[in-house]
Amino acid sequence: MDFLMNPLNLMTxxxxxxxxxxxxxxxxxxxxxxxxAVVTSLVSFFxxxxxxxxxxxxxxxxxxxxxxxxxxxxxxEIHYAMGVDGLSILLVLLTTxxxxxxxxxxxxxxxxxxxxxxxxxxVMEVGMLGVFLALDLFTFFVFWEFSLVPMYFIIGIWGGPxxxxxxxxxxxYTMVGSVLMLLAILWLGLSQGTFYLPDLxxxxxxxxxxxxxxxxxxxxxxxxxxxPMWPLHSWLPDAHVEAPTAGSVILAGVLLxxxxxxxxxxxxxxxxxxxxxxxxxxxxxxxxxxxxxAMVAYAQKDFKKLVAYTSVSHLGFVMLGLFAxxxxxxxxxxxxxxxxxxxTGALFLIVGVIYERTHTRDLNAFGGLWxxxxxxxxxSIVVALSSMGLPGLNGFxxxxxxxxxxxxxxxxxxxxxxxxxxxxxxxxxYILVMLQKVFMGPVKEKNLGLKDLNWRExxxxxxxTLFIFWIGLHPAPFFNLMGPSVEKLAHGLQxxxxxxx
Amino acid sequence: xxFSDFATLLPETALVIWASxxxxxxxxxxxxxxxxxxxxxxxxxxAAFGFALAQGRGMGAGFGGMVVSDGFATFxxxxxxxxxxxxxxxxxxxxxxxxxxxxxxxxxxxFSVAGMMxxxxxxxxxVLFLAVELLSIPLYVLSAFGRPRxxxxxxxxxxxxxxxxxxxxxxxxxxxxxxxxxTTRIAAIAEAVQAGSANLPLLAFGAGLILVGLGFKVAAVxxxxxxxxxxxxxxxxxxxFMAVGAKVAGFAALLRVLxxxxxxxxxxxVPIVWTLALLTMPVGNLAAxxxxxxxxxxxxxxxxxxxxxxxxxxxxxxxxxxxxxxAAVLFYLAAYxxxxxxxxxxxxxxxxxxxxxxxxxDYAGLGRKHPWLALAMTVFMLSFAGFxxxxxFVGKFYLFRAALAAGYVGLAIVGVLASVVSVYYYMRxxxxxxxxxxxxxxxxxxWLKVEVALTALATVFLGIIVAPMFQWxxxxxxxx
Numbered sequence: 001m002d003f004l005m006n007p008l009n010l011m012t013x014x015x016x017x018x019x020x021x022x023x024x025x026x027x028x029x030x031x032x033x034x035x036x037a038v039v040t041s042l043v044s045f046f047x048x049x050x051x052x053x054x055x056x057x058x059x060x061x062x063x064x065x066x067x068x069x070x071x072x073x074x075x076x077e078i079h080y081a082m083g084v085d086g087l088s089i090l091l092v093l094l095t096t097x098x099x100x101x102x103x104x105x106x107x108x109x110x111x112x113x114x115x116x117x118x119x120x121x122x123v124m125e126v127g128m129l130g131v132f133l134a135l136d137l138f139t140f141f142v143f144w145e146f147s148l149v150p151m152y153f154i155i156g157i158w159g160g161p162x163x164x165x166x167x168x169x170x171x172x173y174t175m176v177g178s179v180l181m182l183l184a185i186l187w188l189g190l191s192q193g194t195f196y197l198p199d200l201x202x203x204x205x206x207x208x209x210x211x212x213x214x215x216x217x218x219x220x221x222x223x224x225x226x227x228p229m230w231p232l233h234s235w236l237p238d239a240h241v242e243a244p245t246a247g248s249v250i251l252a253g254v255l256l257x258x259x260x261x262x263x264x265x266x267x268x269x270x271x272x273x274x275x276x277x278x279x280x281x282x283x284x285x286x287x288x289x290x291x292x293x294a295m296v297a298y299a300q301k302d303f304k305k306l307v308a309y310t311s312v313s314h315l316g317f318v319m320l321g322l323f324a325x326x327x328x329x330x331x332x333x334x335x336x337x338x339x340x341x342x343x344t345g346a347l348f349l350i351v352g353v354i355y356e357r358t359h360t361r362d363l364n365a366f367g368g369l370w371x372x373x374x375x376x377x378x379x380s381i382v383v384a385l386s387s388m389g390l391p392g393l394n395g396f397x398x399x400x401x402x403x404x405x406x407x408x409x410x411x412x413x414x415x416x417x418x419x420x421x422x423x424x425x426x427x428x429x430y431i432l433v434m435l436q437k438v439f440m441g442p443v444k445e446k447n448l449g450l451k452d453l454n455w456r457e458x459x460x461x462x463x464x465t466l467f468i469f470w471i472g473l474h475p476a477p478f479f480n481l482m483g484p485s486v487e488k489l490a491h492g493l494q495x496x497x498x499x500x501x
Numbered sequence: 502x503x504f505s506d507f508a509t510l511l512p513e514t515a516l517v518i519w520a521s522x523x524x525x526x527x528x529x530x531x532x533x534x535x536x537x538x539x540x541x542x543x544x545x546x547x548a549a550f551g552f553a554l555a556q557g558r559g560m561g562a563g564f565g566g567m568v569v570s571d572g573f574a575t576f577x578x579x580x581x582x583x584x585x586x587x588x589x590x591x592x593x594x595x596x597x598x599x600x601x602x603x604x605x606x607x608x609x610x611x612f613s614v615a616g617m618m619x620x621x622x623x624x625x626x627x628v629l630f631l632a633v634e635l636l637s638i639p640l641y642v643l644s645a646f647g648r649p650r651x652x653x654x655x656x657x658x659x660x661x662x663x664x665x666x667x668x669x670x671x672x673x674x675x676x677x678x679x680x681x682x683x684t685t686r687i688a689a690i691a692e693a694v695q696a697g698s699a700n701l702p703l704l705a706f707g708a709g710l711i712l713v714g715l716g717f718k719v720a721a722v723x724x725x726x727x728x729x730x731x732x733x734x735x736x737x738x739x740x741x742f743m744a745v746g747a748k749v750a751g752f753a754a755l756l757r758v759l760x761x762x763x764x765x766x767x768x769x770x771v772p773i774v775w776t777l778a779l780l781t782m783p784v785g786n787l788a789a790x791x792x793x794x795x796x797x798x799x800x801x802x803x804x805x806x807x808x809x810x811x812x813x814x815x816x817x818x819x820x821x822x823x824x825x826x827x828a829a830v831l832f833y834l835a836a837y838x839x840x841x842x843x844x845x846x847x848x849x850x851x852x853x854x855x856x857x858x859x860x861x862x863d864y865a866g867l868g869r870k871h872p873w874l875a876l877a878m879t880v881f882m883l884s885f886a887g888f889x890x891x892x893x894f895v896g897k898f899y900l901f902r903a904a905l906a907a908g909y910v911g912l913a914i915v916g917v918l919a920s921v922v923s924v925y926y927y928m929r930x931x932x933x934x935x936x937x938x939x940x941x942x943x944x945x946x947x948w949l950k951v952e953v954a955l956t957a958l959a960t961v962f963l964g965i966i967v968a969p970m971f972q973w974x975x976x977x978x979x980x981x
Contacts, residue, residue, distance in 0.1 A: 071968040073975060142889040149888060156936045164936050168928055175924050179917035186902050
């Protein structure tokens with residue numbers, strides 16, 4: 001009982017209640033199954049709001065901590081530990097928001113094996129929330145690895161023509177990084193005598209710099225594959241293009257954030273000196289990712305592939321912000337994670353809407369859609385401009401803060417800002433070209449009969465657009481939530497930077 | 502020979518007597534009622550299981566130090582008795598379905614289990630050798646049980662010849678060890694080395710040959726050649742049992758001999774075990790990648806799993822790391838046994854007459870037609886591949902922890918990378934079940950279904966509630 005009284009545990013494992021109910025429903029009753037899934041994930045969302053109401057934004061430490069010894073072996077303990085702080089709370093909220101949205105969005109798109117589909121999504125939510133909340137390295141790894149499995153099924157069963165290839169590619173790529181991370185976790189646990197993150201943070205990792213560097217790199221590899229950073233991104237276009245729309249939304253919206261969150265939570269927090277040491281090479285890779293992602297996105301003829309490559313570019317910004325190693329950069333990075341989750345999630349939904357109606361994603365097959373589908377067009381423009389970074393919308397706030405952070409960074413500097421800024425210009429190019437191809441110009445004859453959004457789709461887009469405007473116009477509440485935790489983290493990093501020079 | 506001597510050997514003695522009696526009783530059981538033989542055999546194993554547990558942390562040495570009952574043996578005997586029971590559940594319906602049902606299957610299996618248990622208790626190299634023979638000879642016979650299937654006969658002959666070959670290595674190794682130390686008592690060998698009265702080069706050579714002999718039993722590369730053919734040719738339920746029993750017994754002997762007899766021969770033996778581990782993991786996993794037949798795939802996968810366990814075995818000579826390594830191997834053996842029985846139960850369920858239904862492609866569509874069976878198979882494949890929250894993940898975690906604690910970072914890296922390779926072929930089964938359309942069928946009686954369900958639940962449950970079993974494994978360490 002004690003276990004379930006903690007909001008974090010309750011929120012994380014509540015989706016399993018839905019799984020149990022869905023198992024009892026006959027598979028013909030698809031709508032009942034869908035409703036149960038949506039309602040369960042909404043309950044998790046409301047629990048996350050409850051968590052938010054109890055969260056003290058001024059407190060930089062972990063809150064609502066639940067910590068029990070999981071197993072005790074040969075003189076050292078493995079904890080099951082959950083907790084939330086300013087670094088993770090927004091990502092938790094993003095997860096609980098996007099899960100019902102994506103299940104809801106798949107209402108008519110998924111007709112085959114609905115039961116398995118909804119179960120996969122709910123199980124996925126457990127894994128994702130666990131990753132963001134785990135406070136023990138072992139617990140974290142369990143959730144991290146576990147979250148691969150439902151996504152493998154989502155891509156592999158309900159995906160496009162090359163789904164099995166993409167699913168296994170996604171899995172193997174991620175595994176290569178994560179098994180090396182497992183060894184790093186083991187090494188860290190063995191040398192420090194604990195896997196419990198608050199203990200590790202309180203004592204500081206007591207290892208010589210070259211060992212710290214190795215551990216840093218092992219963690220970084222796992223997270224860099226997940227983000228994905230250039231040049232480890234090649235699984236992403238395949239996975240995104242083949243995944244069903246709802247899967248892409250979760251993949252882009254949440255799963256990729258597990259990588260950036262990992263950098264934040266483990267690399268920056270546990271190995272501040274190694275972070276300073278490797279900040280410049282990582283930032284360089286981030287900038288290559290920004291520019292490369294944008295250029296490749298521009299060259300795409302497939303709508304979905306275009307959106308997939310924008311992720312490479314946007315997450316380059318996030319990485320740049322994190323490795324600016326100052327409060328401004330990190331706050332921008334975290335906010336940009338949320339922004340990317342909302343905007344790119346919405347972009348994938350936009351692709352999904354048109355794909356469901358026309359069964360093509362070829363950008364040249366559209367044109368003038370605004371005239372036929374005005375509501376769709378309006379939402380699309382808002383979302384696209386947010387992704388582009390138009391002032392007044394959320395993307396601008398995130399990118400601007402990151403650029404500012406990089407500019408003032410103790411380890412990076414103006415050069416990085418200049419190169420990263422070209423990424424924003426390139427983003428304008430591919431977004432505007434995309435808008436032009438899809439929404440302007442003459443209408444193709446076969447598209448004349450397309451229906452505009454239905455109430456379900458409008459609800460989904462309305463929610464996402466609300467947040468896009470909210471963050472764009474009044475980002476202060478979001479920054480306030482993360483502020484103290486980021487300050488604390490940045491403080492440690494600055495001390496490390498001083499110690500290094 | 503006193504009563505207490507027999508008390509130390511109670512599980513084995515009881516099992517052998519029971520099996521001998523059953524051999525006679527079986528003559529009076531009508532041909533269409535062989536279920537009784539199976540039932541009685543399970544009863545005998547249950548008794549052996551109870552006796553083994555009753556020995557708890559052990560009763561000390563018996564028969565003048567020829568055998569020893571300790572926590573290590575108890576852990577393994579309980580596991581082996583359970584494996585025997587699961588092996589019978591696996592076989593009952595299958596033998597009927599394939600028209601090869603005979604009572605001897607169950608009695609021979611009991612003898613083999615008795616041999617495996619004896620192996621866990623052997624405190625003398627002579628007993629070890631006897632145990633190896635007692636466990637192997639019934640398995641040779643059982644491999645050919647699918648008569649007149651040629652594949653089965655080929656498998657049996659191959660297994661027999663290579664097994665005899667391995668036994669020869671073992672005996673020769675024992676002889677040389679005796680020559681070097683004037684004893685075959687496991688504990689006395691280490692004492693002789695410490696006292697400096699042993700002929701070290703000769704002993705190292707003998708120990709090396711013993712390693713080769715046991716390497717055959719656990720199917721470590723390069724002594725693995727027999728595995729795929731035998732696993733493929735033998736009746737599927739037997740393969741499932743053999744893949745667990747022979748491996749468990751082999752590792753039991755390997756651990757006891759290395760940790761207790763040769764702890765001071767680290768500089769000579771560690772490189773050998775290290776090399777075996779280094780070869781076994783990639784070879785097993787890479788060969789499994791290309792298999793189309795699920796029995797061969799599982800055969801190579803069992804080789805790979807032996808490789809992971811060898812990673813921890815390498816730590817035997819490090820007095821500080823050895824107890825944790827032994828515990829890790831024991832835990833992994835249990836994890837492997839559970840997962841393996843589950844997977845083989847599914848193989849048995851899907852197999853059709855005349856060896857049909859054994860290609861991985863035959864699993865296409867299983868996810869639609871038999872969702873629960875497919876789900877269980879997914880759990881087993883994930884456990885084999887080492888995904889949380891299954892027992893296979895925790896097992897690997899402990900193995901690699903033991904390797905890192907002893908400082909074998911390179912080996913651990915090879916191990917985890919090899920396990921990434923394994924994800925590909927395990928997930929291919931899952932892919933086939935869920936993502937390819939097909940007409941997969943499943944057979945099997947209620948017992949088989951019970952076995953699938955139990956092992957699947959245990960695989961997940963023990964992956965989450967880890968502490969009790971691991972505590973048990975930790976207490977089961979080897980002491981002088």
